[in-house]
Amino acid sequence: MLTRKQHQLLLFIYEQMQQTGISPSYDEMKEALDLASKSGIHRLITALEERGFIRRLPNRARALEVIRLPDSTPAQADEAGRQPQTAAQTTTHSRRPAGKKPSVDMDGAANINVPVMGRIAAGVPISAIQHQTQTLSLPADMIGSGEHYALEVKGDSMIDAGIFDGDTVIIRRTGSAHPGEIIVALVDDEEATLKRYRRAGNIIMLEAENPAYETRRLELGRVKIQGCLAGLLRRY
Incomplete structure (x- = not known):
């Protein structure tokens, strides 16, 4: 009890x-x-x-x-009429998005295919988002409205946000974000990074969640928001 x-x-x-x-x-x-x-x-x-x-x-x-x-x-x-549930560590719950046609697995559960677009830096810079490498079949209830894609995390700059090297992040594709959200930022059209988003006037601040990394301050025109964090997958 x-x-x-x-x-x-x-x-x-x-x-x-x-x-x-x-x-x-x-x-x-x-x-x-x-x-x-x-x-x-x-x-x-x-x-x-x-x-x-x-x-x-x-x-x-x-x-x-x-x-x-x-x-x-x-x-x-x-x-509130809450029903008992089985907890899941790495999924987010929301309504099924319009326009996405789910598949059905052998247990009868609806799944949605999400493209994996390569790796994203959570630490030192790596190349910008790559072309699709594979797809993930995820439960429909894990995906919110809108278009989504997945990226493999490379680096340790977001560990205090619970995001580790080797994790897979699910990103909702969008060109805008609210302060404090974790985003995929494309810097100078050539470097993709996963950071927490802040803004002060025409300055974009990309904050790490690891004290070993400094906050990056960039002019507005150098940063394009490619999406916001919607979920995370981890293998043990």
């Missing part, structure tokens, strides 16, 4: 991972639960881990895995 705060934190972590593909930070958890300090979050995380609801992934910053959800939830979840 979980306490109300443990329920709230578990559902918050799960919903954030469904939306972004990465686990929230301790500061985000503290703010969501209206707690005074991160020590309270640490105790709740430990309790959830001991009860088998989550798992902390070793040697990785901000890396949590939701193993399962409780059979029953607090009153506010019951009022």
Whole structure:
């Protein structure tokens, strides 16, 4: 039996991972639960881990895995008609996009083919996005509205956002972004990189999520937004 705060934190972590593909930070958890300090979050995380609801992934910053959800939830979840679910670590949940025709796997589940467009730098620069190399067949519920593509991450500059070398990111194709979103940025039409997006006037700031890397500040005309992070896949 979980306490109300443990329920709230578990559902918050799960919903954030469904939306972004990465686990929230301790500061985000503290703010969501209206707690005074991160020590309270640490105790709740430990309790959830001991009860088998989550798992902390070793040697990785901000890396949590939701193993399962409780059979029953607090009153506010019951009022919303929430149904028990099996948790998934790396998928985002949204409506099926218009215009995409899903396939059906042997279990009867709808899948959508997403092109893999090569590698993206999360660290030192590499070449711009390449041509399609293969396709991924992903559950339809993982893909939001719009057009998507996938990229293999190369580098470690986004590790504090839970994105590691060798991960595959799912990108929603768009030419604009909100401040704070993780984007695929094309710099000078020749270098593609995965960074957090900020803007101050005519200056674009591409922020790393690793203190070993400095924020890049570039004139507006040098940067083209190629898409925003929609999900993440990881193989073990």
